[in-house]
Structures are given as structure tokens and as C-alpha cells.
Amino acid sequence: MTRTTPARAVKVLDAGGFDSFWKALPAELVAKCRVTLLDPGLKKPPREARDPRFEYLTGDVCELRRWRTGEFDLAFSQGTLDHLGMYERQERFAAELRRVARRYAVRTPNLWFPIDPDYRVPLWQFLPQRMRIAILCRTAVGWVDRAENREDAVRWVEETRLVTASELRRLFPDGRLMRERLCGLTKSFLMIGPEKFLDG
Numbered sequence: 001m002t003r004t005t006p007a008r009a010v011k012v013l014d015a016g017g018f019d020s021f022w023k024a025l026p027a028e029l030v031a032k033c034r035v036t037l038l039d040p041g042l043k044k045p046p047r048e049a050r051d052p053r054f055e056y057l058t059g060d061v062c063e064l065r066r067w068r069t070g071e072f073d074l075a076f077s078q079g080t081l082d083h084l085g086m087y088e089r090q091e092r093f094a095a096e097l098r099r100v101a102r103r104y105a106v107r108t109p110n111l112w113f114p115i116d117p118d119y120r121v122p123l124w125q126f127l128p129q130r131m132r133i134a135i136l137c138r139t140a141v142g143w144v145d146r147a148e149n150r151e152d153a154v155r156w157v158e159e160t161r162l163v164t165a166s167e168l169r170r171l172f173p174d175g176r177l178m179r180e181r182l183c184g185l186t187k188s189f190l191m192i193g194p195e196k197f198l199d200g
Contacts, residue, residue: 009034013072013101015061015093016040016080019054036072038064040080062092067100075101079117081108085159087167094171098194106172106191107180111162113187118160119144125162132157165189 012035014022019037022030036055050056059066061080075097084090097104109117116124120142124132136153140146147153165177168189175193179186 007032010074011072012036012074012076013038013064013067013097015064015075015077015097016083017076017078019051019056021078022054023051062089062096064096064100069099070102072101073103075104076106077104078107079109081106081171082117082162083159085161087161090161090163090167090171098172098174104172104175104191104193106175107188108168108191109162109188110179110186111164113182113185116142116162117188118142125160129157163189 010033012033014035014037016039017037018039019035022033022035030053034055035053036057038057038059038061040059040061061077062084077093077097081090081093084093094106097106111125115122124141133150133153135141136144136147136156137150138146144156147156163171165179165186168191169175169177172191172193174195175191176195178190178192180188180190
């Protein structure tokens with residue numbers, strides 16, 4: 001009688017994600033993964049609310065030195081790249097994801113899509129920063145509540161930096177760019193790679 005060795009769980013790092021995303025996937029798919037959720041906001045859920053299928057950590061998604069090179073099978077990120085502020089931090093984030101995982105999948109909004117993904121206002125991302133800060137101090141905008149103080153409004157505006165396709169290609173030079181379209185316009189990008197794993 002031949003024994004079959006159980007398949008090793010796929011080690012996934014979700015940089016900036018939440019367990020709600022994974023809970024919405026088919027249970028049999030999630031059961032094949034060992035998912036580490038790294039929350040940069042230091043808002044780890046209460047112990048009683050944590051799902052034992054996931055490892056919950058807090059920390060800077062741009063500094064992943066706690067993990068060795070290639071420690072994960074997949075680095076995944078959705079809606080985090082555009083909330084890192086400066087381009088230099090986006091570069092660091094991309095480099096760290098590519099270092100700690102053999103493959104990556106990063107989804108992020110397109111700067112040139114006419115409706116901002118968070119604020120749900122046409123061309124919001126192109127308004128001067130001072131104007132966006134002043135508006136947030138006075139009212140809620142889209143999915144974003146009214147800022148309690150000016151410091152919060154400044155932080156929210158300064159931490160958001162949407163990227164273009166060319167910038168994303170520079171951040172992930174070994175990846176393949178895919179486009180999510182809405183009404184013929186590119187709403188967001190999915191960068192997956194490296195190419196050698198996709199074509200091999």
C-alpha cells in the first residue's frame with residue numbers, strides 16, 4: 001500500500017490585507033494556504049475575532065526583514081501600494097515583496113481612471129492637495145468620513161499616491177501587467193510575476 005504525502009500548504013503573505021478577503025474565497029482554496037496577514041495600521045483584531053486559519057501581524061509593509069528571501073510562495077497585495085505616500089516607499093514595498101516571495105500578485109488603482117477609488121469623486125486625485133484637505137475638514141467624501149482634525153486630513157491626502165502603468169512596470173520590472181477595465185477604461189492594474197513562473 002502506497003502512502004501519499006500530503007501537499008504542503010502554500011505560504012502566502014498578504015501585505016496590508018484583511019481576513020474578510022480570504023473568507024470570501026472558496027473554503028477549499030483557503031484550506032490549501034497558510035496566510036499571514038500583515039496590517040500596517042496597527043489594528044490587529046481582538047483575539048476572540050481572529051480566525052485560526054490566519055496569522056495576524058502588524059508592521060510596516062515596506063520593511064519585511066523579519067522574513068528570509070523566498071520565504072513565501074506568494075506575496076499578495078490589494079489596495080496597499082497606493083496608500084504608501086512617497087514613490088520611494090512604493091519602491092521599497094515592491095522590492096520587499098519581490099524579495100520575500102517567489103511569486104507576487106499586486107492589485108492597485110489606475111491614476112488615470114476618472115473616478116478616485118476611495119473618494120468616489122470624479123477627478124478628485126487631480127485636485128490640489130490644499131483643496132482636498134479643506135474639503136475633508138468640512139465633509140465626508142465617498143467612503144471617507146469627515147476628518148476629525150486638519151492633521152488627519154493632511155495625513156489621508158499625503159498618504160495616497162495612485163500610480164500609472166509605466167510606474168508599475170518600473171516597480172515590478174519582471175512582472176506582467178494586466179488591466180481591469182470598466183466602460184472601456186482601465187480602472188485598476190494587476191501586476192503578477194515574475195514572468196519566468198508564468199511562462200514556464
